[in-house]
Amino acid sequence: MIQKKAILQTLPKPFKQSAKKILKFPLMLKTRAELLMSGVEPLANTWNQRGESIHRTYLEQFLQEFSKDIKGHCLEFQEDSYTSRFGRTQVTKLDILHKETDNPKATIVADLTQPNDVPSNTFDCIICTYTLHVIPDLDYMVGELHRILKPSGVLLVAVPDITRNYPQYNELWRFTAKGLHLLLAKSFGDENVTVKTYGNSMTAAGELRGMTVEDFTTAQLNYHDPRYALVVCARCVKKSENLS
Ligand SMILES: C[S@@+](CC[C@H](N)C(=O)[O-])C[C@H]1O[C@@H](n2cnc3c(N)ncnc32)[C@H](O)[C@@H]1O
Numbered sequence: 001m002i003q004k005k006a007i008l009q010t011l012p013k014p015f016k017q018s019a020k021k022i023l024k025f026p027l028m029l030k031t032r033a034e035l036l037m038s039g040v041e042p043l044a045n046t047w048n049q050r051g052e053s054i055h056r057t058y059l060e061q062f063l064q065e066f067s068k069d070i071k072g073h074c075l076e077f078q079e080d081s082y083t084s085r086f087g088r089t090q091v092t093k094l095d096i097l098h099k100e101t102d103n104p105k106a107t108i109v110a111d112l113t114q115p116n117d118v119p120s121n122t123f124d125c126i127i128c129t130y131t132l133h134v135i136p137d138l139d140y141m142v143g144e145l146h147r148i149l150k151p152s153g154v155l156l157v158a159v160p161d162i163t164r165n166y167p168q169y170n171e172l173w174r175f176t177a178k179g180l181h182l183l184l185a186k187s188f189g190d191e192n193v194t195v196k197t198y199g200n201s202m203t204a205a206g207e208l209r210g211m212t213v214e215d216f217t218t219a220q221l222n223y224h225d226p227r228y229a230l231v232v233c234a235r236c237v238k239k240s241e242n243l244s
Pocket of ligand 1 (some may be wrong): 097
C-alpha cells in the first residue's frame, strides 16, 4: 500500500501542501469503500481509533475562537486538556476539579451537585467540556458553576448533540442548542449566553460510522448546519449584578 507519509517526506516544501490534498482523495475513497463493506457496523467503536476525532476537533475550534477568555485563574475538569494549550501565557493559575478522589491531577475534589467547599467568586474562566452530559442535576451544577466564577468571569461549555452513546461513562443527556441555552440562561441570564453549533449531516453521520477528520475535506468539516450538530458549545458571562 502506498504510504502517504513516505511520499510527502520526499517532496520539497512548496509542493507538500498540494500533494497532501491530492493524496487525501484516494484515502477518502478507500474509507467510503470500507464503509460500504462494513454493513451495519461502524468502522471504529471509539472516537479516536482511526485518526483525529471529529467532535474533539470541533470543540477545539470553539476554544480557539474564545481563547481570549481563557485567562487568569482557570478551572478545568479532570485534566489540563485545553487550558494551557489555548490560554497559554494568559493563564496565571490552574485548578483541576474532579468528583472522585482517585485522580492525582485533581487540585479540587468536589461534587458540584451537592453543597461543597469550593469558594464563591474564584475563577476568571471555567472550561467545562464533555461534562454536563453525565450530570444528573443539571440546574444545581450550572448554579454552582455560576457561583464559583468571579463577576465578569466566563464559562466555556461543550456538550454532545448527535453522537454515539458510551454507557461506560454513565452518559445521561444529549443537548440541542435551544436546550443548552435554556439550561445556562436560568443561572446566567438570557443575554449573557451565546450558543454555537458545530457539524453537519455529513460529519455527524461520519462520526457515527467511525470516520475521522482525515476522511473529510476542510470545506466539509467547516460547514456548520445547526440541524445536524455533533457538538453544541456555549460562552456564558457572569454579570456583576448576579453576584452571589
Ligand atoms: C468525562 S469527564 C470530562 C472532562 C474532560 N476535560 C473532557 O473534555 O473530556 C467528566 C468530568 O466530570 C466530573 N464530574 C462528574 N460528575 C460531577 C459532579 N457531580 N460534580 C463535579 N464534577 C463532576 C468528573 O469527575 C470528570 O472530571
